Amino acid sequence: MAPIRDRLLLIENISALVGSTGADLRETLDAIVTAVAEGMETEVCSLYLFDPTREQLVLRATVGLDRDSVGKVTMRVSEGLVGLAIETMQPVAVADAAAHPRYKYFPETGEERYHAFLGVPMVDGKREPIGVLVAQTLRRRKFTVTDIRLLKTAASQLAQALSHFRLRETLATKEKERDEYRRRMIEATRQLKDYEKVGGKTRLAPPVKIRRPRLVGLPASPGFSLGAAHPVGTFISTIDRNLRARDRNVELKRLEEALERSRTELDTLKKRMAPLMPEADLKIFDAHRQILEDEEFVRRIRETIGAGYAAESALFRVIDELSASMLALADGYLRERAVDFRDIGHRLLRHLRQDEHGAFSRPTVLVAEELTLSQLTLVSHENLVGIALQSGGVTSHAAILARSFEIPTVVGVEHLMESVSEGDRLVVDGNSGIIYVKPSPEVEHEYERLIRQYNAFRRELMANPEPTTVMRDGHRVRLLANIALYNDIQLALRYGAEGIGLFRSEFSFLTYEDFPDENQQIALYSRVLEAVEGRPVTIRTLDIGADKYPLYLRVPREDNPFMGWRSIRISLEMAGLFKVQLRAILRAAAKHNVRVMFPMISSIDELMRARELLAEAQAELFREGLEHDPDIKVGIMVEVPAAVWLAPRLINEVDFFSIGTNDLIQFMLAADRNNPKVAQVYEPLHPAVLAAIAEVVKVAQAEGKEVSLCGEMASDALATLVLTGMGLDQLSLSPFFIPVVRKILRETDHQTARRMARTVLEMSTVKQIKGYLFEQYRKLGLLNIVEMYR
Ligand code: PEP
Numbered sequence: 001m002a003p004i005r006d007r008l009l010l011i012e013n014i015s016a017l018v019g020s021t022g023a024d025l026r027e028t029l030d031a032i033v034t035a036v037a038e039g040m041e042t043e044v045c046s047l048y049l050f051d052p053t054r055e056q057l058v059l060r061a062t063v064g065l066d067r068d069s070v071g072k073v074t075m076r077v078s079e080g081l082v083g084l085a086i087e088t089m090q091p092v093a094v095a096d097a098a099a100h101p102r103y104k105y106f107p108e109t110g111e112e113r114y115h116a117f118l119g120v121p122m123v124d125g126k127r128e129p130i131g132v133l134v135a136q137t138l139r140r141r142k143f144t145v146t147d148i149r150l151l152k153t154a155a156s157q158l159a160q161a162l163s164h165f166r167l168r169e170t171l172a173t174k175e176k177e178r179d180e181y182r183r184r185m186i187e188a189t190r191q192l193k194d195y196e197k198v199g200g201k202t203r204l205a206p207p208v209k210i211r212r213p214r215l216v217g218l219p220a221s222p223g224f225s226l227g228a229a230h231p232v233g234t235f236i237s238t239i240d241r242n243l244r245a246r247d248r249n250v251e252l253k254r255l256e257e258a259l260e261r262s263r264t265e266l267d268t269l270k271k272r273m274a275p276l277m278p279e280a281d282l283k284i285f286d287a288h289r290q291i292l293e294d295e296e297f298v299r300r301i302r303e304t305i306g307a308g309y310a311a312e313s314a315l316f317r318v319i320d321e322l323s324a325s326m327l328a329l330a331d332g333y334l335r336e337r338a339v340d341f342r343d344i345g346h347r348l349l350r351h352l353r354q355d356e357h358g359a360f361s362r363p364t365v366l367v368a369e370e371l372t373l374s375q376l377t378l379v380s381h382e383n384l385v386g387i388a389l390q391s392g393g394v395t396s397h398a399a400i401l402a403r404s405f406e407i408p409t410v411v412g413v414e415h416l417m418e419s420v421s422e423g424d425r426l427v428v429d430g431n432s433g434i435i436y437v438k439p440s441p442e443v444e445h446e447y448e449r450l451i452r453q454y455n456a457f458r459r460e461l462m463a464n465p466e467p468t469t470v471m472r473d474g475h476r477v478r479l480l481a482n483i484a485l486y487n488d489i490q491l492a493l494r495y496g497a498e499g500i501g502l503f504r505s506e507f508s509f510l511t512y513e514d515f516p517d518e519n520q521q522i523a524l525y526s527r528v529l530e531a532v533e534g535r536p537v538t539i540r541t542l543d544i545g546a547d548k549y550p551l552y553l554r555v556p557r558e559d560n561p562f563m564g565w566r567s568i569r570i571s572l573e574m575a576g577l578f579k580v581q582l583r584a585i586l587r588a589a590a591k592h593n594v595r596v597m598f599p600m601i602s603s604i605d606e607l608m609r610a611r612e613l614l615a616e617a618q619a620e621l622f623r624e625g626l627e628h629d630p631d632i633k634v635g636i637m638v639e640v641p642a643a644v645w646l647a648p649r650l651i652n653e654v655d656f657f658s659i660g661t662n663d664l665i666q667f668m669l670a671a672d673r674n675n676p677k678v679a680q681v682y683e684p685l686h687p688a689v690l691a692a693i694a695e696v697v698k699v700a701q702a703e704g705k706e707v708s709l710c711g712e713m714a715s716d717a718l719a720t721l722v723l724t725g726m727g728l729d730q731l732s733l734s735p736f737f738i739p740v741v742r743k744i745l746r747e748t749d750h751q752t753a754r755r756m757a758r759t760v761l762e763m764s765t766v767k768q769i770k771g772y773l774f775e776q777y778r779k780l781g782l783l784n785i786v787e788m789y790r
């Protein structure tokens with residue numbers, strides 16, 4: 001089958017390439033393991049060389065494991081699965097390595113994340129062992145005979161290359177030759193790149209198309225899916241503009257019906273989207289409706305049908321003309337409106353084809369550079385199983401909507417558009433942020449299995465949603481939900497949230513055209529409070545700025561918006577507007593269970609000023625005789641490192657702390673939370689982060705005050721036991737993750753969690769911490785759950 005041949009050819013090609021050049025062994029081995037991992041579609045490929053005098057194996061090259069462990073990790077033949085391959089001189093294929101009795105864990109490699117293991121022994125011309133070539137994958141994967149054969153082929157090529165290298169190394173070490181080698185390697189790499197570009201026209205290249213089987217982005221909405229790619233926007237160009245009408249009257253009637261159905265659909269959509277979308281964005285539906293009613297627009301399509309074209313062709317002839325004239329305009333805003341005409345074209349086309357709901361006929365993954373809200377609403381969600389976007393962040397509107405609709409989504413996927421064509425099979429891994437393009441049958445099977453297992457697990461979790469979370473030894477932990485928009489409450493309740501631990505009020509503010517006044521805000525908060533039916537709600541005052549600006553707040557561009565004019569800094573500077581929010585919260589709290597929380601507090605002065613304004617608002621309401629909560633509980637987000645240092649003083653001024661790890665981590669580790677390039681540095685399980693959390697919890701508890709954690713870290717099942725073990729009895733998290741975190745807690749006792757927390761707090765590196773946690777979760781039988789969600 002083609003993909004397998006492709007992979008084989010690729011490995012052969014690279015192997016031949018290095019065989020024909022030679023010299024810097026390490027660089028070449030790196031190139032080989034990278035090529036093998038790509039060819040095998042595995043996350044890891046490593047080469048262990050056998051040292052016969054010491055009877056041990058040494059890690060010599062790897063892609064996927066920690067490169068720092070190269071040369072350091074050694075094992076005896078009697079140790080681990082790698083040793084087993086040499087001991088038996090047979091391939092070792094294991095779907096779940098950690099469960100194998102011969103599994104040996106080497107913390108320095110960071111391999112705990114990998115499940116499946118395939119190792120094949122390498123032999124020299126005399127059939128003496130020279131090493132083991134290993135492939136590992138994140139997901140469980142049953143390696144097939146073809147996989148084993150493929151890795152064996154690569155191993156034998158590699159063995160030849162190694163003999164070749166060894167020979168060369170002993171014969172030629174002179175500097176001149178090294179330079180010559182480098183030049184040739186560079187030339188070879190260039191040729192390899194050319195080959196990628198032209199798809200096999202160079203001498204070296206076999207006639208196969210290099211594709212990118214695995215693309216990496218940011219996980220934006222959890223879950224897994226498998227479906228056919230549908231790149232948005234490509235399909236419009238495939239409409240034949242010259243299709244002639246058989247019967248003009250029939251075509252005219254089809255057009256009228258499509259217009260009517262499109263109008264009705266827009267009205268319905270607007271209603272459905274109202275709770276989810278900013279008011280300003282909702283106008284798009286009115287704008288599209290107006291175009292559908294525009295006499296000139298409709299007349300031109302009718303006339304084109306009159307000139308003998310079928311309705312589809314007539315429609316797109318007119319759309320092409322209109323969007324071309326828009327694109328010719330100088331005004332940037334109007335130019336961008338060309339996209340509206342194309343959206344309308346798609347909508348009408350669907351209805352012309354009687355595709356009432358825009359439903360896909362097969363499970364489909366929407367692929368786009370960027371997805372506008374109207375594009376997302378163009379399609380029905382029936383059979384829409386996944387979304388992959390080249391641009392966009394996890395907090396983009398499309399991502400927020402995707403989460404609300406529970407559609408697995410990956411955003412920020414580099415090279416997406418150039419790698420995917422209409423109809424390509426795609427795997428969307430919304431948990432780890434990976435897209436597989438035209439996956440091999442093995443990868444596809446693995447995901448089919450995972451989807452089945454994951455769905456069954458979700459069903460089991462949801463079958464009896466427990467209203468409370470009690471650990472095995474009776475210790476109680478409260479799980480609350482983080483919400484942004486009103487609609488999230490439905491999800492929160494569905495997943496069994498005990499209340500709302502973080503209501504990010506700014507998201508609702510983004511949906512207004514201007515700052516909502518006091519009454520509008522009271523209505524907004526009351527609507528949320530009524531929906532949660534008496535459960536507690538912590539309303540966080542505006543955290544605008546950084547990446548969340550309402551249209552009506554003109555803020556000049558800043559170089560470092562996350563460290564700029566944002567959050568409580570804006571509120572304190574615009575005290576009048578802040579007081580309106582405080583009054584509205586206080587008034588809504590009169591009849592409900594509400595707490596107020598200030599974000600981004602970095603000094604005692606800020607907190608005292610915010611408290612002063614709150615007291616003023618209370619005094620005003622009292623004077624005005626307006627019903628409000630005079631004793632509202634007040635807390636702060638601990639999300640700036642200064643607040644950690646000041647915690648012993650800040651705690652005296654508040655009723656509770658809520659640790660905001662999303663910001664705290666980025667500031668402590670100096671790693672932008674939204675920048676995929678530093679995603680490796682942004683590490684919640686960093687020892688400094690854990691120490692800071694432990695300290696804040698200790699300070700709050702010493703004063704008998706409540707403390708919770710509301711950053712994304714609270715959704716990470718691997719962190720759950722450490723956090724509760726540190727004494728956090730309240731976590732506020734994305735609703736979707738509540739059932740799994742609840743399950744982890746219910747299956748463990750608090751004593752175990754406390755022991756785990758004590759142990760990790762003694763550790764110095766992320767690798768040690770993660771390694772230890774993976775091991776502990778494995779022993780507790782919870783590792784498979786963690787894996788499903790990471
Ligand atoms: C945080 O910083 O952890 C947090 C919960 O706030 P946000 O993600 O809204 O900045």
Ligand code: MG
Nearest residue numbers: 639660662663
């Ligand atoms: Mg924050």
